[in-house]
Amino acid sequence: MPFSVPPYRLSQAIRDKCKRLHVFVQAFTLPSCWYPHRIRILAPHPVRNKCGNAVRIKTPKTGSAVPTLADVARHANVSTATVSRCLNSPDQVVGETRKRVLKAVQDLGYAPNFSARALAAKRTKTIGAVIPTMDNSIFARGIQAFQEELGRHGFTLLIASSAYREDLEEEQIRTLAARGADALLLIGYHRNRAVYDMLTARNLPVLVAWAYHADAPQMSIGFDxxxxxxxxxxxxxxxxxxxxxxxxxxxxxxxxxxxxxxxxxxxxxxxxxxxxxxxxxxxxxxxxxxxxxxxxxxxxxxxxxxxxxxxxxxxxxxxxxxxxxxxxxxxxxxxxxxxxxxxxxxxxxxxxxxxxPHREMGRRAAGMLVQILTGQGRPDNVELKTDIRIRQTLGPPPPER
Structure with missing residues (x-):
């Protein structure tokens, strides 16, 4: 039964009643069971059993405490805001301070609680990308630059490869959306209309890359x-x-x-x-x-x-x-x-x-998604220019025989 006043202000009679109740529970409970902290509050003085011996109230063994953001801040002698900035936007923290914070993170074994952060911010800071293949270095170049730029802004990249299969790409898009990706990077325009409808219904930003059509409704960066x-x-x-x-x-x-x-x-x-x-x-x-x-x-x-x-x-x-x-x-x-x-x-x-320009495309694609996710508005579509590299495999046709 909960009380509306602190235990130390209870009358002696009520305190004794609580003590007897606790002893009764102790007599019918295995020694390895955990006792609620509330009982410890209601019994501020040592509790003794019928033989007069003190009863030890067990609490859960949690092992070493999980380090928190505040622990890292104390260890590095900085504010929690500085630690957060260092982990999310490291380029905004001066070199010596950043080194001190990162060393504290390593020394303490600190890992951010992304689930809690996502619940609080309603963002996962995760971007999903579905590419046709990992075998072709054109995507490796662009995605590497994409990831580097996202990292500068505190975003993490999840990649899936569709093997040029339309059904598999659709499944991967739905999975990334269900896992809470804040936005998606997709290659080219061609896919089932229902996929675009699903993403629109979720209000999930989508950027199409490696292709550009001036009249396309999707946000895009690429070339014609x-x-x-x-x-x-x-x-x-x-x-x-x-x-x-x-x-x-x-x-x-x-x-x-x-x-x-x-x-x-x-x-x-x-x-x-x-x-x-x-x-x-x-x-x-x-x-x-x-x-x-x-x-x-x-x-x-x-x-x-x-x-x-x-x-x-x-x-x-x-x-x-x-x-x-x-x-x-x-x-x-x-x-x-x-x-x-x-x-x-x-x-x-x-x-x-x-x-x-694959690397430029990846870098600027990341910037476009960061822009829309940070409330700076939808960016304009970007058309990149290509050029011909003339080497040694193109010449005039052979003489007619």
């Missing part, structure tokens, strides 16, 4: 894939090529791949070429698949004189196949890529390709 690939195709056509080949990723669920094919077709139309002058093969991204697709194109009745590839990995596969087939690049056939990853420079011969 049509324009980028059209520029490379124009360069090839300008060197005299009239029969073109294109190795592309499957376009049914990949808007970037579709746009790159559209870019080649646009350049061909501008030059007065026919659709039949393009040999198109769709395949999964990979060196081996690029090699197989190149063989398929080059063994046709009228093989192209230049093969443009949807990315550098496919192009490296095409270069391997050309060498095995005894074709010289670019004397017998020209080959180009897209993305300008490290492989493009290391290929033999070095690959002519479209350079995409």
């Amino acid at each position: 894939n049509v324009t980028a690939m059209a520029g490379l195709a124009r360069l090839a056509i300008g060197k005299g090529h009239r029969r073109l080949g294109f190795i592309s990723a499957p376009g049914a669920t990949n808007d970037r791949a579709r746009d790159r094919v559209a870019g080649v077709r646009r350049a061909m139309r501008e030059a007065g070429l026919r659709d039949t002058d393009l040999s198109l093969v769709e395949t999964q991204y990979g060196i081996e698949t690029g090699e197989a697709a190149f063989r398929e194109i080059m063994t046709s009745a009228t093989p192209p004189t230049v093969v443009l590839c949807g990315n550098d990995v496919l192009a490296v596969g095409a270069l391997r196949a050309a060498k095995e087939m005894g074709l010289r690049v670019p004397q017998d056939v020209s080959i180009t890529g897209f993305d300008d990853i490290e492989l493009a420079m290391l290929a033999e011969p070095p690959l002519t390709t479209v350079h995409v």
Whole structure:
């Protein structure tokens, strides 16, 4: 029975009654059971059993106390606000103080209680990203810069890879949303309308990257894939090529791949070429698949004189196949890529390709999400510029035989 006055002000009669009640409970309880702290308050004097011996009231053994933010602050001789700032926005804390706080964190074994923080702030400080694959370094470059910039603002990144599967991407998006991600980074626009509706209903900010359409309703940062690939195709056509080949990723669920094919077709139309002058093969991204697709194109009745590839990995596969087939690049056939990853420079011969500013895209994407999550308003969509890196795999077509 709870009392409305402190125990020390209770009458002696009530205190004795509480003591007898406690002894009664002790007689019928195993020694290892825990006793509520309230009973300890109601029995301020030592409690004795019927034999007159003092009764020891057990309390839970919690082991060493879990260090708190206040413990870290005392250990580092700073305020709790400084500790919080150091952990969430380290660039806002001067060097010596930051070192002292981080040493205190390490010495005490302190780990922030993110669950409690999320409940209090109604934010998890977590950003989710779903990328098509972890095998392609274009995403590794961009996501690394994305994570670095998020970290500067105290956000943590969770990444999932969809393996270019639309159903798996949808499942991963729903999982990240259910786990409390504050915002999502997605690659390209193509996905089920229901996914966008679900994210809108949750009021979850979404940023589309690696693609840009001026009229797209989604917040985005990227480049115009049509324009980028059209520029490379124009360069090839300008060197005299009239029969073109294109190795592309499957376009049914990949808007970037579709746009790159559209870019080649646009350049061909501008030059007065026919659709039949393009040999198109769709395949999964990979060196081996690029090699197989190149063989398929080059063994046709009228093989192209230049093969443009949807990315550098496919192009490296095409270069391997050309060498095995005894074709010289670019004397017998020209080959180009897209993305300008490290492989493009290391290929033999070095690959002519479209350079995409992946790291800039990742860094600025993080800044856009931080802007909207910190109440600074929705940022404008950002179109990044690509450029062509001319190396040694694109030349004029061979003389007609």
